[in-house]
Amino acid sequence: xxxxxxSPSSLSASVGDRVTITCRASQSISSYLNWYQQKPGKAxxxxxxxxxxxxxxxxxxxxxxxxxxxxxxxxxxxxxxDFATYYCQQSYSTPPTFGQGTRLEIK
Amino acid sequence: EVQLVESGGGLVQPGGSLRLSCxxxxxxxxxxxxxxxxxxxxxxxxxVANIKQDGSEKYYVDSVKGRFxxxxxxxxxxxxxxxxxxxxxxxxxYYCARxxxxxxxxxxxxxxxxxxxxxxxxxxx
Numbered sequence: 001x002x003x004x005x006x007s008p009s010s011l012s013a014s015v016g017d018r019v020t021i022t023c024r025a026s027q028s029i030s031s032y033l034n035w036y037q038q039k040p041g042k043a044x045x046x047x048x049x050x051x052x053x054x055x056x057x058x059x060x061x062x063x064x065x066x067x068x069x070x071x072x073x074x075x076x077x078x079x080x081x082d083f084a085t086y087y088c089q090q091s092y093s094t095p096p097t098f099g100q101g102t103r104l105e106i107k
Numbered sequence: 108e109v110q111l112v113e114s115g116g117g118l119v120q121p122g123g124s125l126r127l128s129c130x131x132x133x134x135x136x137x138x139x140x141x142x143x144x145x146x147x148x149x150x151x152x153x154x155v156a157n158i159k160q161d162g163s164e165k166y167y168v169d170s171v172k173g174r175f176x177x178x179x180x181x182x183x184x185x186x187x188x189x190x191x192x193x194x195x196x197x198x199x200x201y202y203c204a205r206x207x208x209x210x211x212x213x214x215x216x217x218x219x220x221x222x223x224x225x226x227x228x229x230x231x232x
Contacts, residue, residue, distance in 0.1 A: 031211075034218040036152075043202055043222035044152065050209070050216040087152055091217040095168050098152040 002026050002090050006099035012107040017078045021102045023071045023088035032092035035064055035073045038101075039084045047086075048073065080106075109133040109221055111203050116226030123193050123230070129186040129203030129223055137161075137181040140206030142219060143188050145199035145228075153199075156188065157206065171197075193230045200225040 003026035013019050023033065031051035036044040046055045048064035051071060061076040075082055083106050088099040115127040127143070142157040156167045156177040165177050176189040186203050204219035 030214075032216060036219075043224055044219075045222070046218055046220040049207070049218040049220075050211060055220065089152070089218070094166050096154045096217075098154070101151045 001095055002029060002093060002097050004088055004090055004097050004099040006086075006088055006102045008102060009100065010103040010105065012105045013078055014107045015078050015080055019075045019078055019104065021073045021086055021088075021104075023066075023073070023099050025069045025071075025090055025092075028068045029090045029092035031067045032090055033064070033066065033071045034089045034091060035062075036087045036089065037082075037084050038087065044087065078104075109205070111205065111221060111223035113201065113203055113223045113226040116201065116228045118229045118231065119193055120232050121194060121230055124189070124191045125193065125228060127188040127190065127201055127203075127226060127228070131184045131186065131203075131205075134205070136179075136184040140208075140217075141177075141179060141186045142204045142206055143177060143186075144202045144204055144219065144222070145197075146202070146225075147196075147199045150199075155201070158186070190228070193228075195230050198228060198230045200227050 005024045007022045033051045035048040038044040047058050047062050052064045063074045065072050085101045085103045087101050110132045112130045119125050143155040145153050145155050158165045158177045174192045178187045202222045202225045204222045207220050208215050208217045
């Protein structure tokens, strides 16, 4: 199985900050990488698919980049509603696997 | 509106069984792969199983093979997960999720969207 490792595991930031979360795959996965946002008690929500494609309805302050083994999710200017946990997920091979999550907290 | 609603969770003893259901609405259910994904309390996400549009292909994570069975009824727009020989480590919120796919440069990219609200399964004596 492909292992997905996110860093950092947690992050404190302020409204208006630019934030970057990193996801690394244990082998090359081309651009088969998705990002989800999860708020407490809620289901995950798709943000980015195919490494850099923004899901319809997701604010443009979210962006994704990378290919191969290294990927990033960037939030250009944090808003209060962005404080949540973020997960990457590879769809290169079965089983699809997720990173351990990055918890984004208010500083 | 695309919607997925899970049901069937609850408290079950180790070794017991439970059947989860997911009711789909707002889209052509029979046109999509469907998955179950779980999340243990305070932990991350783990894909459990998926099933092809016509039910002809099914895949499972190793930890549930031989114990869990995914199925679907396209006439009822419903997805199911039959869970047998349950263990404490199966305790989790179980989400159903629609598989989406798009072709770029000859390759198909897949993701999960949307997800249901989840149903909690607790395995404990």
